[in-house]
Amino acid sequence: MRIFDPHIHMTSRTTDDYQAMAAAGIRALVEPAFWLGQPRTSVGSFVDYFDGLLGWEPFRAAGFGVRHHCALALNPKEANDPRCREVLDVLDRYLAKDRVVAVGEVGYDSMTPQEDEVFAIQLDKARRHDLPVLVHTPHRDKRAGTLRSLDVVRESGLPPERVLLDHLNELTVAPVLEAGCWAGFSIYPDTKMDERRMVAVLREHGTERILVNSAADWGRSDPLKTVRTAEAMLAAGFDDKDVDRVLWRNPVEFYGQSGRLVLDEEPDPVAESFLGSSVRRGEVGE
Numbered sequence: 001m002r003i004f005d006p007h008i009h010m011t012s013r014t015t016d017d018y019q020a021m022a023a024a025g026i027r028a029l030v031e032p033a034f035w036l037g038q039p040r041t042s043v044g045s046f047v048d049y050f051d052g053l054l055g056w057e058p059f060r061a062a063g064f065g066v067r068h069h070c071a072l073a074l075n076p077k078e079a080n081d082p083r084c085r086e087v088l089d090v091l092d093r094y095l096a097k098d099r100v101v102a103v104g105e106v107g108y109d110s111m112t113p114q115e116d117e118v119f120a121i122q123l124d125k126a127r128r129h130d131l132p133v134l135v136h137t138p139h140r141d142k143r144a145g146t147l148r149s150l151d152v153v154r155e156s157g158l159p160p161e162r163v164l165l166d167h168l169n170e171l172t173v174a175p176v177l178e179a180g181c182w183a184g185f186s187i188y189p190d191t192k193m194d195e196r197r198m199v200a201v202l203r204e205h206g207t208e209r210i211l212v213n214s215a216a217d218w219g220r221s222d223p224l225k226t227v228r229t230a231e232a233m234l235a236a237g238f239d240d241k242d243v244d245r246v247l248w249r250n251p252v253e254f255y256g257q258s259g260r261l262v263l264d265e266e267p268d269p270v271a272e273s274f275l276g277s278s279v280r281r282g283e284v285g286e
Ligand SMILES: [Zn+2]
Pocket: 007, 009, 032, 034, 105, 215
């Protein structure tokens, strides 16, 4: 089984998680930029965070043979903080970088006018940089937030197949697929979507344009939920091809639109530059 986690926040996970993920078949992932829990007070915090997503995290991942890519953006929550706006000015420089395979996470948190504005600006950046977009849908008032996100995407003129709406559920999947966008599902340990409900969604809507992620971060979450979903699919009668489609080929196809996914077995250049020093494969840090 080969697995691609299209949405996971590895910055908040331990090295043991990388080890367990690699052992379970997770070979590649995308880490979207998000809120750090503690509010950021200046653009410098974003710059350091983005540099970490482009340097240290790919290196840590490569130690376990996991390909790390990222999506960068000003997240919906901090779109409301005027101290963070300046990041929109430095974003273009980062969106030009090789490992950045999408603009994200963008979208709505509380659906404020500030979020409207930042969402539209970043969709325009995606168009100009020819990158796909990862859209976070709000946890409160999800259906209204999803429908409004689809309207904003439509107004942006971006082709729907370049847009992934994430954190969907049974109530929001149909309008997203009907709009021609990709549908992402985050599988959590005890709230929101679980693997049993995910299997039911796949039975009803098929496997096309559907992605499954763990969205693991500092909260209660499990970086192996992609694997658990694959197992639940097999137990429910889906075959290996269906599993490979949802857990590998779909994310590869979606983020592959960036032209920047690296999934071959060639040595990883970032890791090599670190590995050239005293650190050897699998032995990250001290
Ligand atoms: Zn996230």
